[in-house]
Amino acid sequence: MLELYLLLIFMIVGAIVAVELKDLLSSVIAVGAVGLGLSITFIVLKAPDVAITQLVVEILCLIILIRSTLKRDLPFSTSGRWFLNTMIALSFIGIFLFVAYKAIGDLPPFGYPIMKVASTYLKQGLAQTGATNIVASVILDYRAYDTLGEATILFTAVIGVLALVRRIGRKKSVEQEGSDE
Amino acid sequence: MTHTLYILCLALFCIGLYCILRKRNIIKIIIGVIISEYAVNLLFILVAYRMQGRSPIYSPDAAIENMVDALPQAVVLTSIVIGLATTALLIAIAMRIYEKYKTFDITKINELRG
Incomplete structure (x- = not known):
C-alpha cells in the first residue's frame, strides 16, 4: 500500500512541475515522468496489459510533443485579467470538488470491488x-x-x-x- | 480513510483542470488534457483493484477467486489508445495554428482574428 501512496504523490508533484515550469521542453519531459509513473502504478495494481499499453503510448506521445515544441519556446504573457481568470478557474474547480465529494461516497471502498x-x-x-x-x-x-x-x-x-x-x-x-x- | 487513494487521484485531475482553465499557451493546455486523462484512467484501475489480488491471467497453479476486476482494465485499454489519437489530433491543430499565427498564445490568436 505504501508504494501506491508514494507513486501517487510522485505523480502529483510531477504534474505540478509540468504545469508550472516556464520552459516548454522541460514541461513536456515532466509529463513523460508522470506517464511512466502511471505505468508503474498500473503494474502495482495488477494490470500488466494496461501498463504495457501505457508505456508505448506514453513514449509515442512524448515524441510527438517534443517534435511540436522543439525550437518554438515562447515567453509567457502574464498581463491581462490575471485575477479574474484565476478566480474563474478556481471556482470551476471548487464546483467540481463539491460534486466529487458527494459522488465519492458511493464508490466501493478501495480493495473491495463490486464485480x-x-x-x-x-x-x-x-x-x-x-x-x-x-x-x-x-x-x-x-x-x-x-x-x-x-x-x-x-x-x-x-x-x-x-x-x-x-x-x-x-x-x-x-x-x-x-x-x- | 478507505478513500484516500481516490482523493489523491482527484487531486491529480484538479491539477489538469487548473492547467486547462488557467494557462494561455496551447501546449500547456494540451498537457493539462493529458494529465486529466491519466487521472481518469488511474481512477478506473483503482476501483478495479482487489486486496491481495492477482492479475486476471489464468495459470494452472492458482485459484480463480482472487483475480482483480478485468472489465475496467479492458475499458481503460481502449481509452488509452483513443487518448493517443486525440492528443495527436490536438497537436496537429496546434502546429497549424503556430504556422499561421507564429504564436502559441491563445489571447494573441484571438486579437488577430479580429
Whole structure:
C-alpha cells in the first residue's frame, strides 16, 4: 500500500512541475515522468496489459510533443485579467470538488470491488473464449464491437491529422491567393 | 480513510483542470488534457483493484477467486489508445495554428482574428 501512496504523490508533484515550469521542453519531459509513473502504478495494481499499453503510448506521445515544441519556446504573457481568470478557474474547480465529494461516497471502498459483471467473465472466460488472459477475452470477444469503435476513432483521427499536416493542398491554395491579389 | 487513494487521484485531475482553465499557451493546455486523462484512467484501475489480488491471467497453479476486476482494465485499454489519437489530433491543430499565427498564445490568436 505504501508504494501506491508514494507513486501517487510522485505523480502529483510531477504534474505540478509540468504545469508550472516556464520552459516548454522541460514541461513536456515532466509529463513523460508522470506517464511512466502511471505505468508503474498500473503494474502495482495488477494490470500488466494496461501498463504495457501505457508505456508505448506514453513514449509515442512524448515524441510527438517534443517534435511540436522543439525550437518554438515562447515567453509567457502574464498581463491581462490575471485575477479574474484565476478566480474563474478556481471556482470551476471548487464546483467540481463539491460534486466529487458527494459522488465519492458511493464508490466501493478501495480493495473491495463490486464485480457483478466481471465475475461471470472470470468464471466462464476460459471455457467460452479459450483465452487465458481475461482482458484479451473481454476486448476481443465479449466487447469486440467496442474495439471496432476504437479502431474507427483511431482511423478518423489519423485522417484528421493527415488532412491538417499534408503540404500538397496547402501550396495550391497559397498560389491561388497570390494570383488573386 | 478507505478513500484516500481516490482523493489523491482527484487531486491529480484538479491539477489538469487548473492547467486547462488557467494557462494561455496551447501546449500547456494540451498537457493539462493529458494529465486529466491519466487521472481518469488511474481512477478506473483503482476501483478495479482487489486486496491481495492477482492479475486476471489464468495459470494452472492458482485459484480463480482472487483475480482483480478485468472489465475496467479492458475499458481503460481502449481509452488509452483513443487518448493517443486525440492528443495527436490536438497537436496537429496546434502546429497549424503556430504556422499561421507564429504564436502559441491563445489571447494573441484571438486579437488577430479580429
